[in-house]
Amino acid sequence: MSPSTPRTTADRWRRRTAAATATVLTCALATACGAGQDRDDAESPADRVGVTDDTIKVGGHFPLTGVAAPGYSEIPSGHQAFYDFVNAEGGVGGREIEFVAKDDAYNPTNTTQVTNELVLSDEIFGMVGGLGTPTHGAAIDFLNDEGVPDLFVSSGSRQWGETPEEYPMTFGWQPDYVIEGKVMGQWIAENMPDARVGLLLQDDDLGADGEAGVREFIDDQIVEVVSYTPSNTDIAPQLAQLQAADVDLVIGFSVPSFTALSQLVALRLGFDPQWMYTNVGSDPSLVGSLLATFSEGAVADGASLLDGVITTEYIPGVDAPEDPWVQLWQRVWDEYGEEGEPLTNYRIYGMSQAYTLVQALQAAGDDLTREGVVAAIEEAGGDFEGPGLAPFRYSADSHLGLSGMRVVQLEGGVGQPLTPVLTSDLGDAEVTEDESAAGDAPPESGIPDVEPVG
């Protein structure tokens, strides 16, 4: 220690103290600017955020990167293509639709951040197509607290539409997993009444709701239930358990990657039951390409491995190129889609959601408000005619989406119908035949034409 050190230190600290005091005072002054105003003046109506005379801004969170990205990252491109198509024809009520897709990598922590960004920074009018059950679970409270329409969640969990009094701004879109389970269960009860059934469930709403639905019909046929968590890719023990229980039919409520894994593991185990998968996990081209990747090329034609697999269908897909809806999607994609990229079922999914959004905006009328669009869907949504094979269930009491689907069997990547369209609802509602919404065609222009309500 040289004798000069204390003084140097003291000097330095005196300077720092002065600087610090100045900073504190400045900050205090700066923050005190708003003092003394009346509280009532601070209210500002947020009902028209994201809407101008010639634009409407919407957005959603999707896994654009990470493990869930294959397939799902194509959904926003479908949205975008359809909005471009509608905008080229003058938009909705003279307003062009701007669409923002944000990446959450299927991690709820990121979903919170990008939802904040969409609502607070991008100032969207509403969210559309937010994807994933755990991810959207991180956004739903915030969206409802802020009064932001939360339209057409890309997940079949019942929580998006079962309790509109709790989540007034949120609407489901695809059929929920409960009715999917019921439709499957009824088909099995009628067509395979003696089958020993095993369930392969994903450890979330997909598995739990699906199981609840299936059990409505074939509770006594189920001999084994196994589940997997998406974070663990080793599902050999679960499949060995199903094999040991000697089941004839396995129903998989699984996402595409685990559909592929279950097929590979079953091949290895020499386990060959009848397979049935949820619509969520049965896209033949995606599962086929995943099979090729996971098996490192050993399974070259993955789609054919799914031959004979039973699944469900609620909107027409690329396997039905003659369907008027698919022809519309093809036309839109050829003109407004990404160069060199094919039309896929995920892009069709996105375009179908976009179609419903355009209907909702039309129904809300030119005087577009957040409350207004919610009221319009509740009032008119049940009558929206779209690509869905069954009608929507939208009303003031239910925000659940499409009410039904049909059971199909895959042959060469094409779904061959096994049943007419079957509709149902949560709980013990019956499964009934309802072809009223199937077999229709889009309007000539390709743009929906819904009358404003009220």
Next chain:
Amino acid sequence: MPALRPRLGSSPLLRHLLVALVGGAVALAVLTAVDDFRAGQLAAMAYLGIAAAGLTVLTGLNGQLSLGHGAFMAIGAYTAALFLGDVEPAAPLAVVLLAATAVASLVGLVVGLAAARLHGPYLAGATLALAVAVPGLAIYFGDTLGGEQGLSVRVPEPPAWFADLLFFLTAVDPSRGRFVAYLSWFVLIVVLVLLANLSQSRVGRTWRAVRDHEVAAELAGISLTRARVVAFVVSAATAGLAGALMAMVVRLTAPSGFTLTLSLTLLTAVVLGGLGSLAGALIGAALLTFLPQVVTGIGSDLGLDDVQSAELAPLVYGVVMILVILLAPAGLVGTLQGWRLRRRAAAGPAAPAVPATARPSDPTRPSDPTRPSDPTHPTHPTHPTDKAGRA
């Protein structure tokens, strides 16, 4: 008064409190000035910063490498989520935060006892297993812990006095998100003050002694096990506290939020900023919070589509990481300090550098040439983690 000045300079506590006061005032001003979205980002930065600060103390000061701090955050977050569930009335916030800290400390104590016997890659492996296992527990006990889709967290209403005070200052009622941002920064500052004091106290010196030379430390009468366990518990407690705040910021606690990526993210924040430096941990946390969003925004502005600009973020993140390790192996703060020290040394030996212990944010002096054996000073850009975990 003249007597006060040297005391102000020589008492770490007073100095830290002063820095904290300035930092708090700046944070208050910034949080008040920014919009709700930035406030949310700053809240995320705060909880990452808290956890990273806890980790940097463990890895930088005590030389133990943990790849499992995400697990402690998960424990804190789930504790908070259980308190802040749908049950009314929710427990007072202070209780929630303390409970999360306490539970994480307890688990940290158990893990720390095991960790004290492990070295380097073995410790890394054990903590790695923890990071993988803990989210699995939430799925196993799905009925209580919500399984894969997690527990939703109701963010508490700001207390009336806080709302009134903030309204008086800014004329705007604070949203819940903004309240959590203020809370997070308040906690961040308190944690930084406590950790800075701790690292300069006898405990901190003990940790460094254990890190630098086990035998010498033991000869000096230091219990190696005790020092390591205490460091681990402090670090785990900090991570638990960060997890509780994370639960409130994210509004949901689900296993997919606590993947291995989170643990590695914390380590990245520490390495980017500089091992052992609290300021570095904060800078690392800021980089990790703001970089992806800014890069994605730049990507969109350049005309990339949504997927491409989303893919740009991990790319830039990786490049930044590689550049920092190649060009600034001691981390951003560490390299800056090294550069300052060298410049001061070049200026002349008459002005000796302030002893490391007199600066709040750089307890390890990573670039001090007199301490070549410092494990937090990866002079060569080769496996800094090996060295850090060597102890």
